[in-house]
Amino acid sequence: MITSFNDLLRNVKEKPKKTIAVAMADEEDVLAAVANANREGIADAVLVGNRERIFECGERAEIDITNFDIIDVETEQEAVVRSIQLVREHLADVLMKGTCGTATLLRGVLDREHGVRSGNFLSHVAVFEAPGYHKLLLMSDGGMNIAPDVEVKVAIIENALVVARRLEIERPKVALLAAVEKVNYKAMPCTVDAAVIAKMAERGQIQDAIIDGPLAFDNAVSQHSCDVKGINSPVSGDADILIVPNIEAGNICYKTLACLGKGKVAGLIMGARVPIVLTSRSDSEEAKFYSIALGMITGGRSI
Amino acid sequence: MITSFNDLLRNVKEKPKKTIAVAMADEEDVLAAVANANREGIADAVLVGNRERIFECGERAEIDITNFDIIDVETEQEAVVRSIQLVREHLADVLMKGTCGTATLLRGVLDREHGVRSGNFLSHVAVFEAPGYHKLLLMSDGGMNIAPDVEVKVAIIENALVVARRLEIERPKVALLAAVEKVNYKAMPCTVDAAVIAKMAERGQIQDAIIDGPLAFDNAVSQHSCDVKGINSPVSGDADILIVPNIEAGNICYKTLACLGKGKVAGLIMGARVPIVLTSRSDSEEAKFYSIALGMITGGRSI
Numbered sequence: 001m002i003t004s005f006n007d008l009l010r011n012v013k014e015k016p017k018k019t020i021a022v023a024m025a026d027e028e029d030v031l032a033a034v035a036n037a038n039r040e041g042i043a044d045a046v047l048v049g050n051r052e053r054i055f056e057c058g059e060r061a062e063i064d065i066t067n068f069d070i071i072d073v074e075t076e077q078e079a080v081v082r083s084i085q086l087v088r089e090h091l092a093d094v095l096m097k098g099t100c101g102t103a104t105l106l107r108g109v110l111d112r113e114h115g116v117r118s119g120n121f122l123s124h125v126a127v128f129e130a131p132g133y134h135k136l137l138l139m140s141d142g143g144m145n146i147a148p149d150v151e152v153k154v155a156i157i158e159n160a161l162v163v164a165r166r167l168e169i170e171r172p173k174v175a176l177l178a179a180v181e182k183v184n185y186k187a188m189p190c191t192v193d194a195a196v197i198a199k200m201a202e203r204g205q206i207q208d209a210i211i212d213g214p215l216a217f218d219n220a221v222s223q224h225s226c227d228v229k230g231i232n233s234p235v236s237g238d239a240d241i242l243i244v245p246n247i248e249a250g251n252i253c254y255k256t257l258a259c260l261g262k263g264k265v266a267g268l269i270m271g272a273r274v275p276i277v278l279t280s281r282s283d284s285e286e287a288k289f290y291s292i293a294l295g296m297i298t299g300g301r302s303i
Numbered sequence: 304m305i306t307s308f309n310d311l312l313r314n315v316k317e318k319p320k321k322t323i324a325v326a327m328a329d330e331e332d333v334l335a336a337v338a339n340a341n342r343e344g345i346a347d348a349v350l351v352g353n354r355e356r357i358f359e360c361g362e363r364a365e366i367d368i369t370n371f372d373i374i375d376v377e378t379e380q381e382a383v384v385r386s387i388q389l390v391r392e393h394l395a396d397v398l399m400k401g402t403c404g405t406a407t408l409l410r411g412v413l414d415r416e417h418g419v420r421s422g423n424f425l426s427h428v429a430v431f432e433a434p435g436y437h438k439l440l441l442m443s444d445g446g447m448n449i450a451p452d453v454e455v456k457v458a459i460i461e462n463a464l465v466v467a468r469r470l471e472i473e474r475p476k477v478a479l480l481a482a483v484e485k486v487n488y489k490a491m492p493c494t495v496d497a498a499v500i501a502k503m504a505e506r507g508q509i510q511d512a513i514i515d516g517p518l519a520f521d522n523a524v525s526q527h528s529c530d531v532k533g534i535n536s537p538v539s540g541d542a543d544i545l546i547v548p549n550i551e552a553g554n555i556c557y558k559t560l561a562c563l564g565k566g567k568v569a570g571l572i573m574g575a576r577v578p579i580v581l582t583s584r585s586d587s588e589e590a591k592f593y594s595i596a597l598g599m600i601t602g603g604r605s606i
Contacts, residue, residue, distance in 0.1 A: 137563070187450075217554065218562055218585050252547060255520035259520065259524050263564055282521050
């Protein structure tokens with residue numbers, strides 16, 4: 001079981017190196033993160049985009065990109081198509097967004113004919129290393145699905161479970177978060193969804209995980225909080241995965257930890273045939289680097 | 304301007320000591336927090352409840368309560384009524400929940416004849432001292448209003464502004480949070496609310512504050528994040544108050560910082576004629592202590 005980002009890096013380095021395809025690689029931040037990952041021995045990369053602009057960008061930021069293959073294309077659309085083709089031909093294990101638009105990239109991923117869709121919904125899975133927690137903690141979905149219903153929440157859980165398994169977490173404990181731990185069927189729909197999904201898991205409709213909710217955040221990560229409140233849950237105080245009720249809660253959770261709490265974070269889009277590294281320009285260098293490492297451990301044909 | 308909890312404590316100690324009325328004080332945690340606050344010279348207290356049980360509780364936990372007046376009553380209902388009466392008679396400046404039910408206490412507060420309602424909605428205001436931020440940061444509402452509409456959100460802002468002013472923050476900067484900084488009028492109603500409220504503030508419908516939104520969490524607390532995204536907001540990177548779109552987002556934000564991020568937190572219910580300290584048993588000792596201190600700086604007849 002991988003319990004920290006250092007653990008994750010060690011683990012990635014021990015495995016055969018995988019390749020990341022970068023769609024529109026002419027962005028300094030992205031090039032820097034990929035070059036850094038390559039120098040650390042955790043990733044190879046194919047850079048797709050306008051060769052001249054990629055070189056200019058590397059020179060401007062003094063980033064050594066001589067280790068990478070470059071596929072020269074002109075337009076954003078071509079860059080997306082070619083990057084995804086690399087994945088389809090098993091020449092890349094992970095997809096990464098450069099300067100192309102998120103919508104363009106995801107449309108390419110989901111294209112029925114030329115894409116790499118898997119039949120599942122796409123969702124964002126974050127991984128936290130927090131000063132106040134004893135292991136890595138996954139959280140979803142703070143980046144993709146705005147107000148997921150039960151069907152989408154189940155898909156969100158399945159995608160998070162894929163990442164958890166790659167982190168060698170056995171029978172991950174999944175907490176379905178709300179603001180309270182009681183079902184409030186009149187005023188808090190997310191507590192109802194949580195109750196329904198917990199029962200679905202109990203009936204075997206979601207496999208190989210221990211799933212409970214509704215739980216408040218503190219119940220999921222603190223046994224003490226469950227003790228004083230008399231909450232008896234198989235997940236209490238030891239959650240591996242937090243499922244948040246809506247995108248606002250997830251997004252604010254992620255950024256509270258990263259911006260205010262000095263936690264380390266990484267994230268991936270899951271649900272396609274390969275993980276997608278889709279960092280924001282406002283993410284820290286560190287977050288981009290860990291996200292690539294997470295992609296490396298998560299990617300590969302056996303997803 | 305008060306920029307840390309230590310600052311807050313210093314400030315409270317310099318002022319005339321105020322009094323907290325505890326409704327049903329026979330709880331060890333609450334007694335310990337009140338006794339601690341008294342020892343530190345920041346609060347007097349009147350303990351309301353069954354005298355015998357209060358003494359037993361103090362002895363069991365070895366807490367010195369000889370400094371406090373006790374009002375001996377039998378039932379929860381009586382304890383709530385008498386505590387609130389102390390406030391009405393200006394014998395107490397702050398109300399604190401002991402073992403009485405939250406609903407019972409708030410019903411008493413809102414009682415049209417015998418309560419201490421002020422005409423405003425009640426809301427929870429949290430105050431953070433975070434390792435990653437340069438000053439105190441207020442957040443609301445993660446504890447009271449489940450899915451506030453624009454009217455309630457404006458009340459939530461007004462209540463937070465009362466606390467901000469008591470913390471001597473001039474023209475507080477208020478960020479109306481969403482998962483994104485763009486208005487998504489089709490799929491994200493909270494971005495629409497934020498746009499509406501920001502315009503209301505511009506038109507003078509909310510006074511003495513700089514209010515902007517929608518903003519993502521990172522835009523509100525990190526200038527760097529605004530720079531790379533080209534966001535130009537008077538609030539960017541320097542928010543004093545975060546207004547979250549729903550109770551789940553606020554609750555998860557508060558607990559992410561407290562449980563995972565090693566931040567310091569405090570909280571009050573605002574909107575009545577006095578602040579209400581309503582800590583949860585799962586709150587840390589420290590959070591209870593800072594919440595009392597926050598009540599002390601916020602309470603008093605000039606609210």
